[in-house]
Amino acid sequence: MRKRLRIIRYFLFLVFITSFITVLLVHLFEKNRLDHTFSGPYFQKDTLAVAVHTPNLQKDELFAEHPSGRIRKQYNNKGFISAGITADVKTGTRRILFTGDSHTDGVVWTEENFCTLLQDTLNQTKQSVEILNAGSGFYSFENYKGVLQRNLYLKPDEFVIMVYTGNDFVENLFYDYHWYNPLQSLRQFRARLGWRYQYPLMYNSQSLAQVLYFSFYPLQEQQAVAIAKENLKMIDALCRKNEIALKIVFIPSAFDVDTGYQQKIQKAYSYTNQELTVNRRLTTELLQWCKAASVSTVDLFNDMSPELFYQEDQHLNPAGNQKIARLLKPFFLK
Numbered sequence: 001m002r003k004r005l006r007i008i009r010y011f012l013f014l015v016f017i018t019s020f021i022t023v024l025l026v027h028l029f030e031k032n033r034l035d036h037t038f039s040g041p042y043f044q045k046d047t048l049a050v051a052v053h054t055p056n057l058q059k060d061e062l063f064a065e066h067p068s069g070r071i072r073k074q075y076n077n078k079g080f081i082s083a084g085i086t087a088d089v090k091t092g093t094r095r096i097l098f099t100g101d102s103h104t105d106g107v108v109w110t111e112e113n114f115c116t117l118l119q120d121t122l123n124q125t126k127q128s129v130e131i132l133n134a135g136s137g138f139y140s141f142e143n144y145k146g147v148l149q150r151n152l153y154l155k156p157d158e159f160v161i162m163v164y165t166g167n168d169f170v171e172n173l174f175y176d177y178h179w180y181n182p183l184q185s186l187r188q189f190r191a192r193l194g195w196r197y198q199y200p201l202m203y204n205s206q207s208l209a210q211v212l213y214f215s216f217y218p219l220q221e222q223q224a225v226a227i228a229k230e231n232l233k234m235i236d237a238l239c240r241k242n243e244i245a246l247k248i249v250f251i252p253s254a255f256d257v258d259t260g261y262q263q264k265i266q267k268a269y270s271y272t273n274q275e276l277t278v279n280r281r282l283t284t285e286l287l288q289w290c291k292a293a294s295v296s297t298v299d300l301f302n303d304m305s306p307e308l309f310y311q312e313d314q315h316l317n318p319a320g321n322q323k324i325a326r327l328l329k330p331f332f333l334k
Contacts, residue, residue, distance in 0.1 A: 023182050030185035037138050037175060042075070049146030050175075053079035053105075053136060063107065065310040067318070074110045078154075081133040083110055090155060093128045096332070097154070099147040100162030101171075102206075103251055104135025107315040114316075117325035122332055129332075135162065140171040141231035148235055148244075158245040158332075161235070165283045166253025166314075170210040172227040173220060191216050201268050206314035207255035208265070215275045225282055229289050236295055248290055249298040249328065250283055251316075254309035257301070303327055 038051030042059060046052045059073040078086040098104060098115050106113040115133040122129040132154065134147045144161050174188060191213045195203055202208035214221050232248070239246040255261050256279050265271060274281075280301070290297045308320030316324070 023186065027182040027185040030188050034175065043136075044079075046146065046150060048150040049143050051136070051138075052134070052147075052150070053081075055079045063313075065313055065317070066108070068109075071107060072109050073106065078132070079134070081105060081110055081113055081115065081135065086130075086132060086154070088154065090130065093130045094158075095130045095132065095154065095156045096158045096160060097132045097134060097148070097151055097156035098160045098162060099139065099144050100135040100251075101139045101164045101168060102135070102137035103164050103316050104133065104162040105137050106135070106321065107310070107313060108318050108321055112318045112321055114321040114324040114328070117322060118328055118332065121325060121329055125333065127333075132156065138171070138175060140168050140175060141228045142172070142175070145231045145235050145238075148238055152238075152242060156244055158247065159235070159239055161246075161248045162251055163248060163283075163286075164251045164253070165279050166207055166251075166255065167205060167210045169221075169224040169228060169279075169282050170213050172224045173213075187217055187220075199269055201265060204314050207253045207261075211255070211265075211271075211276065211278055214278045215271065221278065221282060225285055228286055232286075232290070232295070233293070236293060245296070247296045247298065247331070250287070250300060251324070252283075252301045252304050253279060254306055254314045256280055257304045258306040261306070298328065298331055300324065300327060
């Protein structure tokens with residue numbers, strides 16, 4: 001009897017040690033991914049926005065889906081996506097600070113970016129407008145708050161947040177730089193494996209990572225929205241204090257505006273309508289919060305279509321940037 005008990009204890013000890021080591025390794029792997037999110041020559045660490053673009057750099061990369069076969073972008077003296085210089089002091093110019101994720105950063109040339117196009121269009125109406133594009137890949141609501149805080153000295157008249165509803169909510173969980181634990185690491189690792197191997201048709205971070213993650217962990221939907229609301233509440237207070245007009249624009253994903261794409265995923269993996277429409281559901285909840293808080297919003301959902309995104313990459317293509325610039329113009333005409 002005693003021998004059997006010793007064997008059971010030994011077995012349980014091995015299970016505990018194996019589980020502990022597995023969890024630790026997964027946590028270290030995911031933590032390492034987080035720590036290296038903003039790496040390379042195009043980023044520099046920032047105490048407020050976590051990371052920002054390195055000033056005075058030009059990015060020139062091959063990209064097959066762009067008509068030219070490559071992407072060429074310029075980051076100016078402040079790290080904004082622009083070919084022009086940003087002065088510390090504005091002189092009689094209406095200054096609009098934009099931020100957002102990689103769709104605002106743009107997988108297009110600088111002159112094709114919707115911020116550049118919108119600035120050119122507004123200036124053609126005899127307004128003097130300067131748009132500061134502080135968008136960056138991997139950004140979400142925590143970063144948006146930091147972008148505003150670090151650029152208050154530039155005295156923007158308006159602050160525009162381009163929320164990409166295809167992954168900004170889940171990235172509140174993925175890129176939480178203040179709270180990170182082994183349980184969250186396990187969730188992300190499990191979702192990452194499923195995303196890559198179990199559901200290969202969903203292997204695209206721009207359209208389906210969020211859908212997949214919340215199908216695994218639906219209880220975290222409200223946690224993700226709560227983080228968004230908390231940051232927007234602080235952003236709104238900061239804007240009001242500094243007399244900055246706040247506007248939030250919601251960009252849908254290619255998946256959310258493509259019923260054929262949705263039907264393909266539903267047929268392949270038997271997703272429910274509740275699971276497939278999570279992006280829109282979370283967007284609607286945040287729109288309602290903005291309305292209650294008297295925060296100005298623009299919802300682009302009904303105006304976007306699949307051909308405005310790259311077919312494989314799923315970012316906004318040049319036509320998508322042109323469309324957004326046209327759609328936003330009426331909201332910025334004085």
